[in-house]
Structures are given as structure tokens and as C-alpha cells.
Amino acid sequence: MSDPHEQLQRWWAGDLDEADAAEVQAWMREPDHARTALAQAHDERVLRQRLAGAPTNPDISTLIMRERQCRRRRRLLTATCIAAAALVVLGAGLLLVMPTSQDPVDATPPVLAVVESVSGAPQWSAPTLETRTLTLSSRLPVAARLALPPGAAVHLRLADGSALDLHAPLDLPATLRLGDTHSLHLRSGVLQVQAAARSAAPPLRVITPHAVCRVLGTRFLVRVDRRTQLNVQEGRVLWEPRLGATRTLSADESATATISGSRQELVVWDFGAGGTRLGGRLNRDAGGEAMDVVGEETLPQDAAGLLVRRDDYVRSTQPPAPPRPQLLGLLQQAEAVELRARVRFATSVPQNLSLATLFCQSAEDAARFLPLRWRGGEQPAGDQVFEIATVYTRDGRQLFLIDGVVVGDNAFAWPFARWNDHIQLMLHQHRGNEGRDLHIVYDRFSLSVY
Amino acid sequence: MPDDQQFISRWRACEPTLSAWLFARVHDHQWADDLLQETALAAWRHQDRYDGRGPFIAWVLGIARNKLRDHWRRQQDGSGPHRAQVVDPQALSALDAAAEDPALADELTLRREALDSCLQEVGSDQRQLLTWSLAQGQSMVQIAERIGRSVSAVKMRLHRLRLGVKRCIDDKLGMWRRGA
Numbered sequence: 342m343s344d345p346h347e348q349l350q351r352w353w354a355g356d357l358d359e360a361d362a363a364e365v366q367a368w369m370r371e372p373d374h375a376r377t378a379l380a381q382a383h384d385e386r387v388l389r390q391r392l393a394g395a396p397t398n399p400d401i402s403t404l405i406m407r408e409r410q411c412r413r414r415r416r417l418l419t420a421t422c423i424a425a426a427a428l429v430v431l432g433a434g435l436l437l438v439m440p441t442s443q444d445p446v447d448a449t450p451p452v453l454a455v456v457e458s459v460s461g462a463p464q465w466s467a468p469t470l471e472t473r474t475l476t477l478s479s480r481l482p483v484a485a486r487l488a489l490p491p492g493a494a495v496h497l498r499l500a501d502g503s504a505l506d507l508h509a510p511l512d513l514p515a516t517l518r519l520g521d522t523h524s525l526h527l528r529s530g531v532l533q534v535q536a537a538a539r540s541a542a543p544p545l546r547v548i549t550p551h552a553v554c555r556v557l558g559t560r561f562l563v564r565v566d567r568r569t570q571l572n573v574q575e576g577r578v579l580w581e582p583r584l585g586a587t588r589t590l591s592a593d594e595s596a597t598a599t600i601s602g603s604r605q606e607l608v609v610w611d612f613g614a615g616g617t618r619l620g621g622r623l624n625r626d627a628g629g630e631a632m633d634v635v636g637e638e639t640l641p642q643d644a645a646g647l648l649v650r651r652d653d654y655v656r657s658t659q660p661p662a663p664p665r666p667q668l669l670g671l672l673q674q675a676e677a678v679e680l681r682a683r684v685r686f687a688t689s690v691p692q693n694l695s696l697a698t699l700f701c702q703s704a705e706d707a708a709r710f711l712p713l714r715w716r717g718g719e720q721p722a723g724d725q726v727f728e729i730a731t732v733y734t735r736d737g738r739q740l741f742l743i744d745g746v747v748v749g750d751n752a753f754a755w756p757f758a759r760w761n762d763h764i765q766l767m768l769h770q771h772r773g774n775e776g777r778d779l780h781i782v783y784d785r786f787s788l789s790v791y
Numbered sequence: 792m793p794d795d796q797q798f799i800s801r802w803r804a805c806e807p808t809l810s811a812w813l814f815a816r817v818h819d820h821q822w823a824d825d826l827l828q829e830t831a832l833a834a835w836r837h838q839d840r841y842d843g844r845g846p847f848i849a850w851v852l853g854i855a856r857n858k859l860r861d862h863w864r865r866q867q868d869g870s871g872p873h874r875a876q877v878v879d880p881q882a883l884s885a886l887d888a889a890a891e892d893p894a895l896a897d898e899l900t901l902r903r904e905a906l907d908s909c910l911q912e913v914g915s916d917q918r919q920l921l922t923w924s925l926a927q928g929q930s931m932v933q934i935a936e937r938i939g940r941s942v943s944a945v946k947m948r949l950h951r952l953r954l955g956v957k958r959c960i961d962d963k964l965g966m967w968r969r970g971a
Contacts, residue, residue, distance in 0.1 A: 346954075346957060347950075350953070352818070353814075353818045354818075355818070363879070366878070366879035366882040367879065367882070369879070369882040369885055369886065370879065370881040370882050370885050371885065372885050372888060372889060374885070375882070375885035375886045375888070375889040376889040376892075376895065378815055378886065378889075379808070379811045379812060379815055379886065379889050379890060379895065379899075380811070380895075380898065380899065380902060381957075382811040382812070382814045382815040383807055383808075383810070383811035383814075383899045383902060383903075384902060384906055384956075384957070384960065385814060386810050386811060386814050386820065386823070387902075387903050387906050388906060388910075388921075388925060388956070389820055389925045389926055391906070391907065391910055392910075392918070392921055392922045392925050392926035393922070393926035393927075405795060405799070405835055586937070
């Protein structure tokens, strides 16, 4: 083999064809070569972790602590159920000493922020903790996630003295996650930051789907909806858009970032002129309303890689192939993904039909989808062509829908590493139209990777 | 009551090997992270089953293999091996044997130190390039646009950089061994 080091790198990146992959494996049969491969895999892992500033490994002590907390909560739940059953059996009047629980917040160090004022009905949650209402003096641990309905606001004080005002405008819910001692992940909403001076610690940064704002001075405002807007009020902020050049902004300067830079479009499903017509009948099934396809379709060979397990909604006559490694590599590296479909309804469309595109991890995810409804109340009529688009962006391992229905809703977060199992183009039909025939032409189904 | 401290210390000693072995099998950092975590929790829950006779690494590799099987099942829905999978039985055996060698853990610890030291020597521009590519997963096209160079020039620079880091690690290891 020419250069084992390079071939291994290419194999791991999904850039080798089957013959070359077989050659690498044949090379690895030698004990020394297998050892070399493991050493290189180790270097690859550590290099990436070091460059990302991530801890070398998932901390085993933290894992064990969380596991113990989960066990405690399960035991508590079991004890509570037994106690309740005993009450029923023994009758009223019998007082049982119920096990008392520790406040899970106190058991989840370190506390990163304290709530100093609150309005509306915000909620918060954290890994291993259930969702709860945010109240005055709530103590929020690392990785706490705050969700504010439109109109709500909360004032937080971070452990280092920095002050945060998170506000959900009337047209936008707000979602903020406290990443660690120096990272705030703002998914949507308006955040006013008054940063405390930090000497040794890394500078505070606000990460949005579109940009990173790194504190160099003191006071700034970030608004996130379908774009990120930064207004610096005092001091300086290092502005790092995901697409575009990094620059320093001073007081009274502002910047906006969207996902609109260079992109690579991958046509994953293109039936060409005329398309393939799918005949369908709207029926109700056990999961609610759905469309069964009764016609046949032809899948182009080269599109089978990424396409699309369509489950109960649009049944394919051909099983899906495993995803193509190069494509998966591209998608996993993407900062954002836009899924676009062009559909033509060859027959008139019943009322209350909606259409959605979504990435699914499993069939269960399909049950959680919310449809991308027709905008402005427009309902498709016969022989009309529609373009629909859904934009996702990534935050670490999570994939968020940022354009479509809801901004920052937790229901739309999937583990990024697994989101590409299949993609679904889904029709959803509301009650009252069962039994109607429907003909739809899918002209094109494409992914744009940013 | 099992001794957590003993478990943690054993786990930390074999973690670099397991991490490398998992990445060599799945070719994906996030999957490797997930599987490493699942393996750690399963090992901790069942630590009383480890009788201490064989090497700890061999025992946890057994757990990791089961987790890996579950992982492939979830990914492929039983439709056959993924192209990135190692399917050659002799290569699989060789990887397992190399991972089970307790001396590998020491070697990897040294490599980690050498890599840290080499990264200190990388210039800030070069480090930025590596970060965009390896840590942030930006494409060559994106990086080329950012720095105003052609894609092939970026590819070449990254290739040379990675090769340079590898040579630096090998040189340092050689020097340390000679010194020892």
C-alpha cells in the first residue's frame, strides 16, 4: 500500500472506494499494522479534541454521578408509588413517612446562574432533571436550558457576576442553554449581556445558529430569529459569523448573520421532466391521518443512497440502501442544511392538507413532527407547483429546525450523529377528507449543505 | 459495594485504547463518543462481574463489542454491513489483539504527550486551518473562500500540516525513547 497513513485518513473520512478499503483492511492484518492503525486513530481523536477545546474523554466521574442521580430518582419514584398504594389499601388516616428528596439542583454542581427576576411563565430543564417552572432564586446548573414563551423575561446573574437579560418578544419564544462557565447558546430570543471583567477565565461567548459573539468588552445585545443581530453598546465584541469573516465590533456598531453564504446543493432525488407520479389515497391509519401511496415509482440508482425511508406515509416499492459514506460525511460536517422539495399537485387538494420535510432518526420521530403548513392560508389547487424549504442548523450534536414552524422548540432537536438515518417528505391531512384520491408529482428533492 | 475509585482508575487507564479502537471501527467521532459513554456506563453497572483474573481492557472490549453490534443494528436495520465497517476477519482479530495488549495504553499516553507538545509548535494560522477542518468540520471550499486560496492549495496545505504533526510526534517519541 502506497502510504498507509494517508489511506487510513481517507478511509476514515469516507473517501475510499471498496477496493481501496479492502486493501487497507488487508494491510491491517499484520499485528504491527493494526497497532499503527490504533495509534493513528488515537492521534486523530486527540487532535480533534484538542483543537475543539473539548475535554479528552467523557468524564467517567460525571457519568457515574449522573447515573447515581437517576437511580435515586427512580428509587424515589418507586417508593412514592408503593406509599401511595399502601395509602389506598390501608385507608385514609394512615400517615406514611415519605422519602424526602434532595433538591436535584443542589445535587448538580456547579451552579452557574441565579435568577434575580422573572416575568411570564418561563420554564427550565437540565440533563437528568424534569422541566420545571423558573422562579425567583432558582439556581441553574451547567447545561440548564431555559424556555420562555412569547412575552416572558428573566434576569440572571452568572457566577462570575455577569448579568443576563433574556427576553422573548411577542412574536418569538426564547431559548437559552447555559453551556458551561463561558458559553451561552442562544437559540432564539433577545439577550442583553452585561459581562463582568474576567482575568484568567476564557471570555464569555454567546453562540447562536449563525454566529459566535465573544466578549472583549462589556455590554451588548443579541437577537436571534431567522438571523442573528448583534448590537454592541459598550466595549468590544469579537464577531465570528459561521459564514463570513471574523471582525471586532466596537460600541454603537452592529452586525447581522444569516445562513446565506456559499452552499453546495446535492440533488438527492430528481425525477427529471415529467417526474414520477404518485397516486395516493388519503386514509386514516392507527397513527392518525396519512397518505397511502397506491401507485408505483422508479427510483434512480444514484439517488438511492440518501433517499428516504418513507414508512407509512409514502410507501416505497424499493427498500432504502445504506447511506453513502461521502454524503454522510458532508452532512455531518455541515453547519446548516436546507431541505427543499418541489411538488406539483395534479389534482385538487383537500382542505387542511399540510406538507412537511424532516429528518428522522427513527420511525418514532415521525410521530413528533409538526407540519410546515401552507403559508398565508394559501391552499394548493390542481396543477400548482409548490416549493417548500426547511432549514436546519447544528449546535454540537443537536440538529435544530430554525425555519419552518417553531424556532428553538425542543421537539425538533435530534442527536446530530444519527439524524441522517432517513429523510422524510411527509403529507399530513386533517380530519374530514378521508377517502379522497390525490395525485402528486415530486419533481425535485434536494439538500443544500452550508 | 463496588469500589468506584478502583473502577475509575482502571477505566481511565484503558480509555485511550478503547476510544481509538471504537473510532477505528466506526470512523465517526460522535459515534465513537457515544459508544464510549455507553460502554463506560455498562461497565460501571456490571463491574461486579469483572473477576480480576484477565486484563480489564479485555473485559471492557467485550462490552464495547456488544455496544458496537447494537449500534450497527440500529444504523443499518439489519440490511448488511456498512461500507465503513471493518469486515476482514483477520484485520478485526489483529485490531482486537493490538487493543488488548496492555503496553498499547502506555504508548498512547506517550503519544498524547507528544501530540500536545507538537501542537504548541504549530503556528496560529496553521492551527486555525486545522481547527476549521478537523474540529469545526468545515469543507475545503469553505476554508478556501475564507482564506482566499484555491481548494487544491488548501488541500495541499492541510495534507502537509497533518503530515508535519505526525512526523513531529514520531520524532519526539523517538527522542524520548532514546533519552530513556
